[in-house]
Amino acid sequence: MRRIEESPATPEVIELRQQLLDFVAVTDSRAPLYARLAVGIAEADEVLTILAAAPQTKRLPVTLFAAIHDVLLANPDEPLADWYPNLSSSRRSDDPVPALLELCSRRRAELIELVRTRTPQTNEIGRSSLLLVGLSLLAAEVGPLAHLDVGASAGLNLLVDRFRYDYDGHHVGAGQIELRCGIRGESRPELLPSALPVITSRLGLDLNPVEASDPEQVRWLEACVWPDQPDRFERLRLALAEAAKHKARLLAGDAIDDLEAAVAELGPGHPVVTTSWVLNYLGEEGQRRFMKAMDALGRHRELSLVCYEAPNLTPGLDWPTEVAETDLSVLRLFSWRDGRRTDEVIAKGHPHGYWLTWLR
Template sequence: MYSPSGPAARRARRAPRSVVSWTRPRAARSSSRSMADMLPPHPLLPSAHSSWRYPATVPDVDELQRRFRSLAETAAPRAPLYSLLSSAIAEDREVVELLTAAPATQQAPVLLLAATHHLVLSGVAPDLAVHYPNLNGGDASASDPWPAFRQLCSDHADDIRALVATRHTQTNEVGRCATFLPVFAALARETGRPIAHVDVGTSAGLTLLWDRYGYRYQPGPSLAADSDVVLPCGVRGDAPLPDALAPRVAGVGLDLHPIDVTDTQATRWLEACVWPDQIDRFHRLEAALSVARRSPPTIVQGDAVDDVAALVRDAAQLGHAVVTTSWALNYLTAERQAEFVAVLDAVGRDVDVSWVAAESPEQTPGLALPHPPGTEHLTVLTLRTWRAGSVSTTALATAHPHGYWLHWLSQPT
């Protein structure tokens, strides 16, 4: 797995001496998406919300071929390139076998596709790059991408094996900030304190930079529309959309394998994990990384359960401590998920804390968070608060896993 290096990574490996150093930077200009893709209900590809954890038993090549065929079918509506490639890979055992270099639990088709995307982004396969919508301006190529893809797998087989053996699929979806924003504003109003943000499973820390982005709610207000990153979000229900960004005093991320935004190789892998058919997500990630490089976020390298308490206690000294998790806790076992909640409960007995979770109930059973019937497979936005030692938990909304829509519940549960 990626081990950060360089000055930003050295900051990440040690906890900051004081959270006063959790700086709050500022903004800039724009990037967006058509409203047609924002409104619920929206069919979701498995990759949009799956942690891709497989059983620890080593799969045979026949099983891997089945997984590629399954991806080819589910990806077809919104990711035609990956659908076509997955279908062809499934019939080529030599290419499928490249994935066996990955740990058994990580042998997902999307990992092999991310590895090849990484090589394409590095410039070693110009004949294949012309078929990638994120690299060719979205122009559909009339020719078949498979011969160029097969050649890449032949010429760079060792590179692909090394990538799948040492990397894991990782995302840092800034669009989720649009779903957090109404909750941040409500918490700042309620407590009368600025937000001191602790983002768990932060990856490159891009979600920490929510006050540097712009937002366009539909219907609803537009905020900081002159930012370099403007996040569109379709809204249903009576969401408490803010008229202005909540005040923010501090921010720190926590991740077991943080990504250094100044490390080109590391950020290239993050970009490679975005499906090339999702052009807007790819370019939005590029823009967010550019924003982050101007003043990199503070990230502590550590464990979500073992190391979160100290960060939350420090945050509470500066403002209202708000913990966020977004498609992060699904990577923990159910037992560790329960331990995460227990840690926050313990901290909440001493200081006021809020936890905003955007997680899938199906994949986070250990959290035991409330959710409306029929939302098990969705992203459920949940708020858990600790006030003077008293605990309250409310399911507020369902959301697109990338933040393209927010469906506020008429009766939060």
């Protein structure tokens, strides 16, 4: 395919092109549409420069794809929508790249504004399957938990104890929404939750919390879901309805500067902070500052952190050598007891929680 932009590519564009090609390996099996589009975008410098307009920490393929998806959800009569399974009942199977390039050229200013001002907020509840493993191991040690989710978006992962889970036949919970997580490799049933943890208080912290009753904000959440995955759309809508019933409290604030105040807002129970695919947006220096803020809190009180992050995108967390370069997500449990920090990696898994492999 001929590139739209024939002038020499900048180093920034070359780096983004490689990101798109790497993204293909992640999406090919479960999101073939995005894999096809990613190959086309990697060859179109004019489209890559749209993504280059995003702030450094948000300059990721998912940011651009969410922006395009948001435009299509708002304008389902756009020609490109004919290739999206969630937008067309008789979707086309031929090459979608020409329609993509035309859309990006015609709506360039709109897409640039979206990637500049919006942060991907997948709020993927499938990650609760991994978070629950960490929270349950922690609850076995300390008892009832006071849960603060950083990067909470609409607060859906604050419902971690209200879902029903199936770990390859190992069942826990009785909620209406079922999350399935396969186990790859050794089964290790003793590490799986035997019961849901008791959560006595819950709070979300996010720069821009999503109001579940705001159609535009909900559309952005839907735009962050990959169109080839209808199960995720269904789960998102069910979880939004569940969140509307329980109305967990959400605070607007910074993950670092407002962390101490947010922890202080928690009620009774052992304070535990969770993050899932949010620390990558802080950049390496921001990640180090976040951990320093956690260390500062942990010097004066018992505290824990359960995170599910991609090590290759969060070098500021100083991952153990054996997982430091992986592009999978890794479940890690930090504990502060008597002013001292310990941590361990527990499992690695699919970014959306479809499976895990034990590392503990």
